[in-house]
Amino acid sequence: MEGRHLESVDLGGRQWKAIGPERAIGCVVDPACEVVSPGLIVHHEFKRFTIGEPDGSLSTRVQALAQTLTTAGFDAPVRDNIRWNVWLKLWGNACFNPISLLTLATLDRITAEPGLRGVCVAVMGECRRVAQALQVDIPESMIERRLNVAGSAAGHKMSMLQDLERGRSLELEALVAAVQELGRLTATPTPALDILLALAQERGKQAGLYP
Numbered sequence: 001m002e003g004r005h006l007e008s009v010d011l012g013g014r015q016w017k018a019i020g021p022e023r024a025i026g027c028v029v030d031p032a033c034e035v036v037s038p039g040l041i042v043h044h045e046f047k048r049f050t051i052g053e054p055d056g057s058l059s060t061r062v063q064a065l066a067q068t069l070t071t072a073g074f075d076a077p078v079r080d081n082i083r084w085n086v087w088l089k090l091w092g093n094a095c096f097n098p099i100s101l102l103t104l105a106t107l108d109r110i111t112a113e114p115g116l117r118g119v120c121v122a123v124m125g126e127c128r129r130v131a132q133a134l135q136v137d138i139p140e141s142m143i144e145r146r147l148n149v150a151g152s153a154a155g156h157k158m159s160m161l162q163d164l165e166r167g168r169s170l171e172l173e174a175l176v177a178a179v180q181e182l183g184r185l186t187a188t189p190t191p192a193l194d195i196l197l198a199l200a201q202e203r204g205k206q207a208g209l210y211p
Contacts (some may be wrong), residue, residue: 004185007071025062026082027051028089032107032156035166045153048075052082057180087131088138092150093175094193095123097201100158101170108160111151120147122192127179133186160200170204172197 005013007094027095030048035043036192053062061093062078079085110116124143131138163170176197183190204210 052079095161100161
C-alpha cells in the first residue's frame with residue numbers, strides 16, 4: 001500500500017529507511033532446494049528466477065541481472081508486473097509452509113491429500129482476495145495450476161519444515177503474517193489463514209523457534 005510498510009516484515013520501516021526501495025529488484029525464486037548444512041545447499045528441482053523492477057520498467061540493471069543469471073544456467077524472465085508473480089508465489093508459501101510445519105508432510109503430500117489440498121484452496125482464495133484489494137488480479141483458475149505444479153516436486157520438504165528439523169527460526173511473519181496484515185489493512189477477511197497462522201505460531205513456540 002502506498003506510503004505504508006508492513007510491521008510483520010519491516011518493523012518500524014527500518015529496511016525501507018536503511019536500504020531504500022531504489023536498491024531493490026523484485027525476484028521470485030522457484031528452485032526447490034534444501035540447506036543440508038551451513039553453506040551447503042542441495043538443488044532438487046526447477047531453475048527459474050523471475051525478476052522485475054518494482055515500477056515495471058525495463059531498466060539496464062534488471063537486464064544485466066537477467067543476463068548474468070542466464071549465463072549461469074538459470075531461467076531469468078523479466079516481467080513488467082513482478083508483483084503479480086510475487087503474489088502467485090506467496091499463495092503457495094502462505095499455506096504450504098505452515099501446513100508442512102504442522103503436519104511434517106512433503107509438498108506432494110500436501111497437494112495430493114484431499115483435506116490438506118482443501119486447506120490450501122481456502123487459504124489461496126483468501127490471498128487472492130487480498131491481492132485483488134491491492135489491484136493485483138490473478139485468475140482464480142491459477143489456484144489449481146499452482147497446486148498441480150507444486151505437487152510435481154515429489155518428496156520436497158518446504159523450507160519451514162527444514163527449519164523445524166534443524167532448529168532454525170521460522171519465517172512465519174514474512175510468509176504468512178504479512179498476508180494477514182495486508183488483509184486487515186484492506187478490510188479483507190482471512191479466516192482460514194488466521195487459523196493456520198495461530199496454529200503454526202503455537203507450534204513454533206512449543207519448539208522454541210518462534211518468539
